[in-house]
Amino acid sequence: MKCILLCCLWASFLLLCPLRLLESSEYRWEAEAGETLSLVGPYGVIWSLHYGDAVDRPYFHPVNTTRGQLLTDYKPVDHPWHHGLWFSWKYVNGVNFWEYLSQKNHRQKGEIRIQSVRLDLDSVEAVSAVITMYYFPDREGAPVLEEVVTLELHAPEEDGSYTIDWTVQSLALEPVELNRTPIPGEPDGKFWGGYAGLSYRGSDAVENLVLVDSEGRTDPFNDFGRHPARWFLHSGEFGGSAASIAILDHPENLNHPVPWHVSNLSPTKEGPRMTFMNAAVMANGPIRLEMGDELQLSYRVLVFDRAVSPEDMDQAFESFARKPEEKPLKEL
Numbered sequence: 001m002k003c004i005l006l007c008c009l010w011a012s013f014l015l016l017c018p019l020r021l022l023e024s025s026e027y028r029w030e031a032e033a034g035e036t037l038s039l040v041g042p043y044g045v046i047w048s049l050h051y052g053d054a055v056d057r058p059y060f061h062p063v064n065t066t067r068g069q070l071l072t073d074y075k076p077v078d079h080p081w082h083h084g085l086w087f088s089w090k091y092v093n094g095v096n097f098w099e100y101l102s103q104k105n106h107r108q109k110g111e112i113r114i115q116s117v118r119l120d121l122d123s124v125e126a127v128s129a130v131i132t133m134y135y136f137p138d139r140e141g142a143p144v145l146e147e148v149v150t151l152e153l154h155a156p157e158e159d160g161s162y163t164i165d166w167t168v169q170s171l172a173l174e175p176v177e178l179n180r181t182p183i184p185g186e187p188d189g190k191f192w193g194g195y196a197g198l199s200y201r202g203s204d205a206v207e208n209l210v211l212v213d214s215e216g217r218t219d220p221f222n223d224f225g226r227h228p229a230r231w232f233l234h235s236g237e238f239g240g241s242a243a244s245i246a247i248l249d250h251p252e253n254l255n256h257p258v259p260w261h262v263s264n265l266s267p268t269k270e271g272p273r274m275t276f277m278n279a280a281v282m283a284n285g286p287i288r289l290e291m292g293d294e295l296q297l298s299y300r301v302l303v304f305d306r307a308v309s310p311e312d313m314d315q316a317f318e319s320f321a322r323k324p325e326e327k328p329l330k331e332l
Contacts, residue, residue, distance in 0.1 A: 025155075034052055036050050036052065039162075043064070045064065046066055047063045048061065049153070051117050056111075059083035060164070063085050065238070066156050066162065074201075077272070080100060082199070085164075085199070087197060088196070091178070092145055096108060096109045113136060115132045124155075130149070135147065147169065147171075161303060166198060166298070167299075168298075169294060170296075171292075175288075175289070175291055176293075177289075178286060179287075180194055181195070197278060197281045197282075200278075202234060209236035212233050212310060213233070214232075214310070226280055226283040230248065231247065231248040231316075233308065244308045246313060247301055248300040250298040253281065258283075259281075259283035260280060
């Protein structure tokens with residue numbers, strides 16, 4: 001059974017009532033026991049983190065700006081396994097943990113089981129969630145991978161921007177190969193291959209979308225070129241107003257600067273517009289871990305209720321790169 005721990009005073013009270021950041025603050029945290037943690041502002045929910053028994057992996061949806069502009073899409077008809085803002089490996093020892101078995105059967109061949117969730121709500125400026133989960137290639141067998149996800153969730157700045165720091169620590173419980181759909185030049189390679197890891201599926205209502213990376217590359221990105229970059233930015237008009245979302249790859253990550261799997265595809269008969277951003281850490285090849293090996297990856301997600309410049313993003317990356325790395329807490 002999943003264990004939910006709250007590391008704060010009056011935990012049972014906080015599960016039932018919102019926790020205000022400050023007496024004069026416009027924002028508050030809201031926790032629904034065993035299900036969600038949300039940040040709420042004057043325009044409603046800004047983001048919700050889902051980790052309950054009904055989910056197959058932790059994810060954020062909606063992800064809004066502080067002014068209420070929706071940035072994410074959840075379970076679109078073309079890719080119902082896309083969950084707003086989420087992290088998942090694709091193949092673990094050859095078993096698919098990414099796609100569902102079919103459009104109607106919303107289960108993966110493998111199973112991710114969330115074992116415990118630790119929420120630390122005893123803070124004014126930020127809260128954290130530590131989620132421990134296991135990857136089961138065989139639902140009746142033993143897990144092969146333990147994963148501890150640490151999320152540092154920051155209150156909005158005065159300009160309305162906010163930050164989600166996302167660290168994933170994977171521990172191999174036996175020899176593990178993390179793999180992805182092969183890319184062109186490999187046997188059975190696909191032009192759309194290479195993705196897995198931290199991903200963002202954007203709202204199909206975005207207009208005038210601009211994609212730009214740290215190396216100055218801009219549209220078009222529909223070649224799935226898997227170009228390496230320190231950060232990647234989606235900026236456009238959501239609900240008629242400018243907004244931006246970016247993912248930053250920490251310089252200590254494996255394969256930094258990470259290749260990016262990005263798409264900006266027009267609507268088709270089969271589905272809505274597809275805007276997608278993935279920090280494709282193993283785009284150029286699988287990752288192999290021996291029993292006992294650990295892999296740690298750290299990212300920063302930034303959300304703005306305005307357009308931002310590459311210079312702004314470079315400054316944000318330098319700030320992130322200086323952030324001291326800490327090992328995530330782990331439930332025993």
